[in-house]
Amino acid sequence: MSVRVAQGGADRQALCVCTMALDELVAAIAGVLRDAGVGAETRLCCALSGGVDSVVLFEALRRLQPALGFALSAAHVHHGLSPHADAWAQACARRCAEAGVVLTRLDVAVERNHPQGLEAAARAARHRALETVDCDWLVFAHHQDDQAETLLFRLLRGSGVRGAAAMRAVVAGGDGRPGRLRPLLGVRRARIEAWARHRGLDWVEDESNAELHFARNAIRHRLLPVASELFPGAVPALARAAAHFAEAEDLLGELAAIDVAACGGPMLDRRSFLALAPARQANLLRWLLQRRGQPAPAQAVLDEALRQLRACALEHALQLPLGALACCAYRNAMWLEPQAAPLPARQRWQGEPLIVWGNAAVRFESAVGQGLDRARLECAAELWLGARKDGMRLQVAPGRPRRPLRKLCQEAAIPEWLRDRLPVLWVDDEPAWVGCIGIDAAFACPAGEAGILPRWQPASAA
Structure with a gap:
């Protein structure tokens, strides 16, 4: 023109x-x-x-x-x-x-x-x-x-x-x-x-x-x-x-937010989730993925994840891939977490404040009367971070027997797929600390003494 x-x-x-x-x-x-x-x-x-x-x-x-x-x-x-x-x-x-x-x-x-x-x-x-x-x-x-x-x-x-x-x-x-x-x-x-x-x-x-x-x-x-x-x-x-579709999407987002709140999210109550109509279950998962910056999965993938959630008993642990994130269910809890990153090989620890482990990192903080006994660690010939070993036991409190890590994980509601990914601090081939479980009593810092406090938070719904 x-x-x-x-x-x-x-x-x-x-x-x-x-x-x-x-x-x-x-x-x-x-x-x-x-x-x-x-x-x-x-x-x-x-x-x-x-x-x-x-x-x-x-x-x-x-x-x-x-x-x-x-x-x-x-x-x-x-x-x-x-x-x-x-x-x-x-x-x-x-x-x-x-x-x-x-x-x-x-x-x-x-x-x-x-x-x-x-x-x-x-x-x-x-x-x-x-x-x-x-x-x-x-x-x-x-x-x-x-x-x-x-x-x-x-x-x-x-x-x-x-x-x-x-x-x-x-x-x-x-x-x-x-x-x-x-x-x-x-x-x-x-x-x-x-x-x-x-x-x-x-x-x-x-x-x-x-x-x-x-x-x-x-x-x-x-x-x-x-x-x-x-x-x-x-x-x-x-x-x-x-x-019009944009308006409908906004309304579906509002409905998902209502359903998440009703399910106690972001760590969802699994029974409450399963009580929702199938279309609302699918909408809720899509919305949670969108909030985490992820695209909706293929329909067949989402359908299969929902089928397994409905079919499996609550005591059955599930980790269902939905792209970069997985829908996880254990006992009566449901959440989204990143797909597991490869674990590092056994790593020597020489006092550095942070070691990357999977999707997160183990941090070592100075403390007094808490955590691991610094003097005991300084006397050790070798300190390294690695995975658990078969038959491993831990004494989580003085005066109590050493118990299998498997039992301690069950009591702490740690799902099966996470147990092999727990970081373990080994001191001269003895387990001194396990992520999400705690410190072995033999390595605990005495009151008033210098200590080192390990911290590890696995990727979750946060």
Whole structure:
């Protein structure tokens, strides 16, 4: 769309209408920024690819910066997949230099054999790199056509409600990660291109966008045109559907939070969990995984985990993999914990304050009248951290008999899969301390004497 100089009254009116529509794009961006609480001293980083969408977003943010007072920077991800990648990076650098905006270039290596394909690998590498940028909000140029494509792509892959919610305009950050803003999500691609032409902007074209062997490109160039021909309002309708799915996801999240509280979470009461309807059980586990930053598992994996939870007696211990985390159940407790990391080989301990052990670490703290007798340890020929041995016994209190570690673990409600992972401090081939169990009475620190207190907390629902 081009805008020509108006001569007559009708032309002036048409130009006025066109300009108002173009100004609405900036107003839409401003509305999303205000909804996110962007204001003075907020640090925004524009994800600048050099394509028309990100160039328009960048220029619109520049126009809004004086009024809203935020600090603006930009970041360009260099994938190295195109022979033109260097030229794109240079174009972004020139644009930012002319605008006086700091640009961060992020070079990434894309996994060529990614199980979900090159397109997904590039997207994952891009987002990992962008999350390292020091800012409050990353700002992306995804628009309404992108939203429609994303919804169709995910529905065709069998996504649930969370996946069908597609992208959100405002996603808060957390755990040191910046939030994400998509202020163009309600704007059509055609309006963005019209704004760029009206402003005389230049941009780069990614030739891979025309390659139909990429699933998203095929949806964009083949599926959506047919849908739009049959239903002229297809793209806005799909975007509205994504918004409805987002509302449904929020409601499912509220329901999961209610169910977690009713089950005494995050360490869940297993009987209370099993009393929930099957759909609520599945929803609760998906929500807990999402809260830990993990994707929902495949439906077959989740179904099998729930089947075993329902079928096994409470006294039967379970450790059910759900991706990077496992759903664990022992007696009447249920929780999520990281999949077990490989245990180290036998390690000499020479007084260092920390030794990594599995998913956690053993810390050794100085104490008085507590823990292990420091003098006894200093007289030992060898100190090392290792695993338990068959038939191992421990005297947990003076005057009491040495008892099998297996019995002590049962009394301490330590599930079977964790028992082989308990760290043991061996002193001249004698067990002096076992994680989660305690200190052998023969090595206990006398009152008032210098001691060393070992601490180990296994990964759990925390």
